[in-house]
Amino acid sequence: MxxxxxxxxxxxxxxxxxxxxxxxxxxxxTHWNMQGQVDDYSARPVGAFxxxxxxxxxxxxxxLLPKIDPRGGNYVKFEASYLAIxxxxxxxxxxxxxxxxASALGVxxxxxxxxxxxxxxxxxxxxxxxxxVRPNWMVGIRNPWTLSSxxxxxxxxxxxxxxxxxxxxxxxxxxxxxxxxxxxxxxVCGTLAVGLGITVYSYILWKREKGT
Numbered sequence: 001m002x003x004x005x006x007x008x009x010x011x012x013x014x015x016x017x018x019x020x021x022x023x024x025x026x027x028x029x030t031h032w033n034m035q036g037q038v039d040d041y042s043a044r045p046v047g048a049f050x051x052x053x054x055x056x057x058x059x060x061x062x063x064l065l066p067k068i069d070p071r072g073g074n075y076v077k078f079e080a081s082y083l084a085i086x087x088x089x090x091x092x093x094x095x096x097x098x099x100x101x102a103s104a105l106g107v108x109x110x111x112x113x114x115x116x117x118x119x120x121x122x123x124x125x126x127x128x129x130x131x132x133v134r135p136n137w138m139v140g141i142r143n144p145w146t147l148s149s150x151x152x153x154x155x156x157x158x159x160x161x162x163x164x165x166x167x168x169x170x171x172x173x174x175x176x177x178x179x180x181x182x183x184x185x186x187x188v189c190g191t192l193a194v195g196l197g198i199t200v201y202s203y204i205l206w207k208r209e210k211g212t
Contacts, residue, residue: 005087006059009094013052020101021048028104032111038103047104051097055090062086065138074134081132082139088125092118113175116183120171127164130157141198145206152205160198167194 021044028047031040042050062083066075075082095118103109133140135153140146141160146153167190175183 003062003083006055006062006090009090010052010056010059013055013094013097014049016098016101017048017052020105024048024101024104030100032115037112047100051093051100055093055097058086058090058093069136069138071136074136077134078132081129085126085129085133085139088122092122112183116171116187117175119187120168120175123164123168123171125168127161127166127168130161130164133157141202143199143202145202149206149209152202152209155205156198156202159201160194163194163197167191 024044024047026044027041028044029038029040030042030047030050031038033039041047066072066082069075096115099109099111099114103111130140131154135147135150137147141153141156146156170190171183171186174186178186
């Protein structure tokens with residue numbers, strides 16, 4: 001089921017766009033500012049089908065990445081987690097597509113609140129799965145220090161998973177109640193803090209392992 005799930009979502013995304021295509025405005029809203037207000041539009045074909053095409057492309061990448069990864073043999077050690085991470089990412093993309101279509105049809109949806117909440121849920125899921133990811137070149141926290149040491153990889157992913165889950169919970173708690181600008185700052189600043197923190201932590205682990 002996990003292997004068919006993203007293909008099912010891709011098909012549903014296309015079918016939904018086709019079903020409502022004639023009712024969509026042209027151009028249709030495709031971007032919202034920090035206040036949750038529409039600030040950019042795209043031609044109807046782009047707005048209706050760009051996200052389904054991206055979902056389909058990601059679906060095609062799922063079986064391809066282990067085959068082209070120099071450390072592809074490690075994927076068998078975390079296959080379930082790999083599929084769960086990819087499926088969770090595609091699910092959030094599918095939900096964002098639904099929100100955009102519904103908004104274009106005039107449904108009163110606060111995109112500036114529901115999208116950060118969906119991203120927060122994705123962070124929680126991925127953060128929970130990160131410690132199970134084994135060394136590879138495509139998925140996870142990839143920097144010179146995690147890729148040069150399996151021990152650094154494992155410890156960095158354990159701590160990085162906790163950090164990502166904490167950021168996800170923060171987004172889930174703030175998105176429904178905090179104004180859009182503040183939520184946007186939480187997303188940006190939180191993501192930068194997690195990225196910088198885990199990079200520095202990886203480097204420190206690597207230096208300690210080398211005894212310098």
